[in-house]
Amino acid sequence: MTERLVVIGGDATGMSAASQARRRRSASELEIVAFERGHRTSYSACGIPYWIAGDTNGPDALIARTPDEHRARDIDVRLGTEVTEVDPAGGRVRSRDADGREEWTGYDHLVIATGAVPVRPPIPGIDAPGVYGVQTLGDGEAALLGLDRTEVRRAVVVGGGYIGVEMAEAMLRHGLEVTLVDRDEQPMSTLDPDMGRLVRDALEGLGVRVVSGVTVRAVLTGDDGRARAVETDEGEFPAEIVVLGLGVRPGTDLARAAGLPLGAHGGLLTDRAMRVRGTERVWAGGDCVEVLNLVSGALQHIALGTHANKHGRIIGTNIGGGYATFPGVVGTAVSKVCDVELARTGLLEAQARAAGLEFVTALIESTSRAGYFPDTATMTVKMLAERGTGRLLGVQIIGREGAAKRVDIAAVALTAGMTVGQMVDLDLGYAPPFSPVWDPILVAARKAADAVAADIRKA
Amino acid sequence: MTERLVVIGGDATGMSAASQARRRRSASELEIVAFERGHRTSYSACGIPYWIAGDTNGPDALIARTPDEHRARDIDVRLGTEVTEVDPAGGRVRSRDADGREEWTGYDHLVIATGAVPVRPPIPGIDAPGVYGVQTLGDGEAALLGLDRTEVRRAVVVGGGYIGVEMAEAMLRHGLEVTLVDRDEQPMSTLDPDMGRLVRDALEGLGVRVVSGVTVRAVLTGDDGRARAVETDEGEFPAEIVVLGLGVRPGTDLARAAGLPLGAHGGLLTDRAMRVRGTERVWAGGDCVEVLNLVSGALQHIALGTHANKHGRIIGTNIGGGYATFPGVVGTAVSKVCDVELARTGLLEAQARAAGLEFVTALIESTSRAGYFPDTATMTVKMLAERGTGRLLGVQIIGREGAAKRVDIAAVALTAGMTVGQMVDLDLGYAPPFSPVWDPILVAARKAADAVAADIRKA
Numbered sequence: 001m002t003e004r005l006v007v008i009g010g011d012a013t014g015m016s017a018a019s020q021a022r023r024r025r026s027a028s029e030l031e032i033v034a035f036e037r038g039h040r041t042s043y044s045a046c047g048i049p050y051w052i053a054g055d056t057n058g059p060d061a062l063i064a065r066t067p068d069e070h071r072a073r074d075i076d077v078r079l080g081t082e083v084t085e086v087d088p089a090g091g092r093v094r095s096r097d098a099d100g101r102e103e104w105t106g107y108d109h110l111v112i113a114t115g116a117v118p119v120r121p122p123i124p125g126i127d128a129p130g131v132y133g134v135q136t137l138g139d140g141e142a143a144l145l146g147l148d149r150t151e152v153r154r155a156v157v158v159g160g161g162y163i164g165v166e167m168a169e170a171m172l173r174h175g176l177e178v179t180l181v182d183r184d185e186q187p188m189s190t191l192d193p194d195m196g197r198l199v200r201d202a203l204e205g206l207g208v209r210v211v212s213g214v215t216v217r218a219v220l221t222g223d224d225g226r227a228r229a230v231e232t233d234e235g236e237f238p239a240e241i242v243v244l245g246l247g248v249r250p251g252t253d254l255a256r257a258a259g260l261p262l263g264a265h266g267g268l269l270t271d272r273a274m275r276v277r278g279t280e281r282v283w284a285g286g287d288c289v290e291v292l293n294l295v296s297g298a299l300q301h302i303a304l305g306t307h308a309n310k311h312g313r314i315i316g317t318n319i320g321g322g323y324a325t326f327p328g329v330v331g332t333a334v335s336k337v338c339d340v341e342l343a344r345t346g347l348l349e350a351q352a353r354a355a356g357l358e359f360v361t362a363l364i365e366s367t368s369r370a371g372y373f374p375d376t377a378t379m380t381v382k383m384l385a386e387r388g389t390g391r392l393l394g395v396q397i398i399g400r401e402g403a404a405k406r407v408d409i410a411a412v413a414l415t416a417g418m419t420v421g422q423m424v425d426l427d428l429g430y431a432p433p434f435s436p437v438w439d440p441i442l443v444a445a446r447k448a449a450d451a452v453a454a455d456i457r458k459a
Numbered sequence: 460m461t462e463r464l465v466v467i468g469g470d471a472t473g474m475s476a477a478s479q480a481r482r483r484r485s486a487s488e489l490e491i492v493a494f495e496r497g498h499r500t501s502y503s504a505c506g507i508p509y510w511i512a513g514d515t516n517g518p519d520a521l522i523a524r525t526p527d528e529h530r531a532r533d534i535d536v537r538l539g540t541e542v543t544e545v546d547p548a549g550g551r552v553r554s555r556d557a558d559g560r561e562e563w564t565g566y567d568h569l570v571i572a573t574g575a576v577p578v579r580p581p582i583p584g585i586d587a588p589g590v591y592g593v594q595t596l597g598d599g600e601a602a603l604l605g606l607d608r609t610e611v612r613r614a615v616v617v618g619g620g621y622i623g624v625e626m627a628e629a630m631l632r633h634g635l636e637v638t639l640v641d642r643d644e645q646p647m648s649t650l651d652p653d654m655g656r657l658v659r660d661a662l663e664g665l666g667v668r669v670v671s672g673v674t675v676r677a678v679l680t681g682d683d684g685r686a687r688a689v690e691t692d693e694g695e696f697p698a699e700i701v702v703l704g705l706g707v708r709p710g711t712d713l714a715r716a717a718g719l720p721l722g723a724h725g726g727l728l729t730d731r732a733m734r735v736r737g738t739e740r741v742w743a744g745g746d747c748v749e750v751l752n753l754v755s756g757a758l759q760h761i762a763l764g765t766h767a768n769k770h771g772r773i774i775g776t777n778i779g780g781g782y783a784t785f786p787g788v789v790g791t792a793v794s795k796v797c798d799v800e801l802a803r804t805g806l807l808e809a810q811a812r813a814a815g816l817e818f819v820t821a822l823i824e825s826t827s828r829a830g831y832f833p834d835t836a837t838m839t840v841k842m843l844a845e846r847g848t849g850r851l852l853g854v855q856i857i858g859r860e861g862a863a864k865r866v867d868i869a870a871v872a873l874t875a876g877m878t879v880g881q882m883v884d885l886d887l888g889y890a891p892p893f894s895p896v897w898d899p900i901l902v903a904a905r906k907a908a909d910a911v912a913a914d915i916r917k918a
Contacts, residue, residue: 012896047831047891056891061831162890305896306889327884334888343888372506372520405861405894408868408887415885416875425786426874428867429793429802430765431621432506432515435864437471437764 003030005319006093006107008083008254010036011043012308013286013315014113015065018075020316021109027074030320033105034075035095037082040137041067046305048140049163052147053170059137086110086258088282109281109319112255112268113312116248116287116303125219130227131242134163146241147174155179156230156239158216160187162335164245165199168208169337171243179209179237181230186212190333191396192348194363195382198398202340211237248303250288263290265301272325274315283319285311285326292328295346295393295414296355302329330414331394334404343407346394346414347384358387360455362420362447366440368402370432379403381444383410383420390419390452395444402434409441420448462489464778465552465566467542467713469495470502471767472745472774473572474524477534479775480568486533489779492564493534494554496541499596500526505764507599508622511606512629518596545569545717547741568740568778571714571727572771575707575746575762584678589686590701593622605700606633614638615689615698617675619646621794623704624658627667628796630702638668638696640689645671649792650855651807653822654841657857661799670696707762709747722749724760731784733774742778744770744785751787754805754852754873755814761788789873790853793863802866805853805873806843817846819914821879821906825899827861829891838862840903842869842879849878849911854903861893868900879907 005021007014018032034041042065051058067077080098087093092106118135120126132143146152155171157164160182171178180187180203186196187203187210200210214232219242222228229238250267252260261269261277267290269277274289276282286308290299310326317324332345352359362383369376379399386393395410397403413423423445430437438446464480466473477491493500501524510517526536539557546552551565577594579585591602605611614630616623619641630637639646639662645655646662646669659669673691678701681687688697709726711719720728720736726749728736733748735741745767749758769785776783791804811818821842828835838858845852854869856862872882882904889896897905 044829044831044891044896046889046896047829050832050891055833056831304889306887306894306898309896310884327881330886332886332888334890334893336890336892345886345888370503370506372503372515373509374514402864404890405864405888406867408865408885408898409871411886411888412868412871412875412877415881416871416877418871418875422786422874425769426867427789427791427804427870428765429791429804429864429870430505430763431793431795431863432503432509433795434793435765437503437505437768439765439867 002028003108004106005030005032005109005111006105007032007034007111007113008093009113009115010034010038010041010067010077011113011115012305013312014111015042015070016309016312017111017113017283017285017316017319018070019073020313021320022073022075024317024320024322032075034070034077035081035083035093036077036079038136038138039079041065041070041077043137044305045135048134048137049166049170051140052143052167053173058140062137083254086112086254088258088260088279091281107281109283111315112276112282112284112288113286114251114254114288117251118244118248119246120244121216121246123216123218125221125227128219128221128227129225130240131219131244133244134167135248143243149240152240153177154239155241155243156181156237157243157245158230159245159247160184160212161190161245161247162333165203165337166335167243167245168203171241172206172208176241178207179211179239181211181214181216181232181237183215184212188342191342191344192382195380195396195398198380199337199340199342203337206338248287250301252288255284255288263299265290265299267301273318274311274326275318283315285315291326294328294330296351298355302331304333330411332407332411334407336404339400341399341401341404343397343404344395345407345411346392348394349384352384352393357393359384359393360387360448360451362444362451364440364444364447366443367436368399369434370436373432375401377401379440381440383444383448385420385448385452387452387455390421390449392418392420392423395441406441420445420452424449461487462567463565464489464491464568464570465564466491466493466570466572467552468572468574469493469497469500469526469536470572470574471764472771473570474501474529475768475771476570476572476742476744476774476778477529478532479772480779481532481534483776483779483781491534493529493536494540494542494552495536495538497595497597498538500524500529500536502596503764504594507593507596508625508629510599511602511626512632517599521596542713545571545713547717547719547738550740566740568742570774571735571741571743571747572745573710573713573747576710577703577707578705579703580675580705582675582677584680584686587678587680587686588684589699590678590703592703593626594707602702608699611699612636613698614700614702615640615696616702616704617689618704618706619643619671620649620704620706621792624662624796625794626702626704627662630700631665631667635700637666638670638698640670640673640675640691640696642674643671647801650801650803651841654839654855654857657839658796658799658801662796665797707746709760711747714743714747722758724749724758726760732777733770733785742774744774750785753787753789755810757814761790763792789870791866791870793866795863798859800858800860800863802856802863803854804866804870805851807853808843811843811852816852818843818852819846819907819910821903821910823899823903823906825902826895827858828893829895832891834860836860838899840899842903842907844879844907844911846911846914849880849908851877851879851882854900865898865900879904879911883908
């Protein structure tokens with residue numbers, strides 16, 4: 001008998017799940033229906049800042065697989081169709097298409113891949129023309145149209161996280177005066193404040209005005225109704241264009257209404273196989289779920305395309321009759337602003353404390369290549385190691401070319417539960433164009449191991 | 460009572476050991492005498508090809524610490540002084556200085572850091588003017604002087620390993636016609652033949668003539684006594700300059716004469732603390748020892764600056780009253796020729812077979828960044844996994860910018876004994892400028908895990 005898989009959300013998780021299930025089960029065994037309320041599938045939201053900056057083309061280049069490509073593989077993609085209700089007991093979902101027609105569709109397997117929704121504070125003017133989000137390809141198109149207007153001279157970016165920092169660069173590249181306003185003490189609160197300070201220095205060095213520790217009260221509009229300034233508790237910042245980079249929250253309104261289990265961060269709770277807890281045939285993944293952080297042992301919400309793709313593949317494998325599980329994350333993230341690269345994995349100081357972990361830290365400066373090599377740039381590496389055991393807890397890196405992806409070394413070491421002492425003699429690739437004779441990660445591990453020993457002697 | 464540490468060899472291992480011992484023990488506790496038969500200390504031989512290519516200055520820039528800098532830290536560096544005999548029973552070494560004066564020096568601790576000696580086949584003409592090695596800073600100076608001669612138009616590089624390939628690039632950069640002659644089937648026998656083929660293609664694409672599977676019989680000289688061609692079993696290759704890149708062997712003549720234990724590859728055998736086996740106060744490290752390969756379980760000889768520095772630090776820590784051990788290597792190496800990067804870690808197919816390991820392989824093509832990102836380059840990743848267990852056995856990578864250092868991910872995974880299945884969901888750094896949503900290493904791990912499963916089903 002033919003079963004039916006219903007997918008809610010046509011982006012990374014949903015369509016990866018559909019594709020992977022299709023690889024394992026033919027159309028005669030498994031009918032696949034994917035509801036997408038927008039008009040595109042499988043696109044890279046992570047690419048939007050680079051598209052706006054002019055690094056890449058868009059929006060088509062950011063689409064990994066079009067609806068028609070999915071349809072050619074017997075996946076019934078229904079665009080412009082929003083799922084308005086999930087009925088887990090009845091095994092069906094209610095959808096409404098662009099013409100307002102509603103219908104119920106039964107499922108044998110359901111994948112909830114509803115992604116994340118951007119945070120938009122309910123302040124006056126937030127919906128005014130000239131205010132742009134960076135979530136959908138439509139947002140990107142709107143922002144680019146907005147940038148084309150000749151009177152645009154100044155941009156305010158609200159929010160100093162990855163998207164905010166990337167968008168600050170994009171605005172610079174359009175020749176605008178850029179102000180970044182942020183409620184935190186430093187931009188990049190995904191780094192410790194001492195490392196965030198380096199990002200702030202880098203942004204300021206590029207000409208971005210960074211205003212930290214302020215609360216945005218309103219977007220002020222002009223006589224034409226368009227944004228003209230951002231009002232904060234520390235004054236007004238004029239801007240013909242306002243970019244919102246305030247992060248996202250799990251898009252789980254539908255799941256909540258259906259009584260499905262949500263965690264403390266608002267994301268769906270799943271088991272290891274990415275099945276929604278307490279259900280038998282409902283699966284969820286990507287930006288709408290919470291994931292286990294292997295270092296802290298706690299659940300967290302991380303919206304990141306690489307996790308979303310992995311989740312989709314795992315779900316599709318399981319629905320397709322295979323077996324796959326998601327082990328969890330260690331909290332790796334990389335980004336760049338102009339030629340400054342930043343990376344982190346594991347826990348920040350505050351996260352480690354919140355997890356009940358005590359630690360020592362090491363901070364070192366080294367270089368990306370042998371010191372005598374041309375284009376050698378300095379990089380700063382911060383490492384956290386657990387008191388007593390010396391277990392690696394986290395790494396943060398700020399540097400230039402060749403800095404960010406070194407964080408992968410630490411990501412694997414965290415996954416393996418290595419101590420910083422075990423990392424000192426890791427056999428990392430060495431040649432003058434690629435590394436000093438002691439890779440910066442080894443230098444940091446050495447200093448962290450010394451700090452662990454010093455702490456033990458002191459105790 | 461003051462003890463005396465005697466060091467033989469003033470480069471990476473010897474001077475790292477001396478410096479680290481000095482950090483832990485003052486001159487009143489430990490006298491340190493370092494014999495160096497040349498006139499420089501602590502230099503980067505790995506940098507010589509880049510110096511000759513014109514990437515870096517030399518020779519001073521390649522010196523990490525001069526003799527006077529060592530002397531300022533109470534290390535008695537004796538240049539131009541060769542140790543001619545080690546007397547382990549008597550605890551003394553005999554040295555001869557530049558004036559031919561010989562003397563015995565007693566030691567409480569001895570560090571043998573005699574490095575490696577370049578392979579120079581005993582063929583006619585090998586010592587003719589115009590034939591250059593790439594081992595010492597003096598070799599580099601000589602080669603650069605040779606290149607300055609106006610009649611130099613063609614170079615033959617003998618040997619297709621790291622040094623040979625790097626020197627082929629250096630010769631190209633001097634505008635010469637370059638022929639690389641090599642006795643192996645493919646250049647880069649440190650890669651599997653299928654991957655070495657890609658290096659060959661890259662070299663040929665750069666304009667290097669690659670002649671494989673030939674034996675060099677002689678260097679032919681002209682009326683002026685200088686090299687004019689390289690004669691092989693497949694004909695003559697004219698050259699005004701001949702570069703020898705035939706690899707190195709452990710420099711252990713002194714150790715052999717002293718009756719110290721050598722392994723099958725001619726290197727000194729040490730315990731985990733880098734103490735020479737069977738001795739109490741003789742230590743050795745760097746290019747003159749054999750190291751344990753953690754993947755094959757066998758000893759091997761690897762001449763690489765990063766190991767040499769680690770060994771020196773470990774030896775110095777132990778002599779200084781601390782405790783440190785060297786865990787072994789996983790066989791990581793990275794290199795580049797023009798903009799082609801190559802890397803390997805773990806075992807090649809032939810090495811795995813020699814270790815009694817059966818395996819499956821996976822070969823994938825992916826990209827260094829998101830496909831839509833500018834300057835995205837393809838990279839080829841080959842992965843070996845053990846039959847049945849799926850344990851990672853080795854990784855080889857060939858690509859362009861961003862390819863080589865990804866091998867570090869696999870180096871850590873090998874050290875941790877991970878399976879390719881465990882690697883599929885590694886939380887590696889993802890952002891469009893740094894990686895596709897599935898990092899190439901993850902794609903390879905996925906395909907290798909599938910190959911392991913297919914092999915199990917078949918069996």
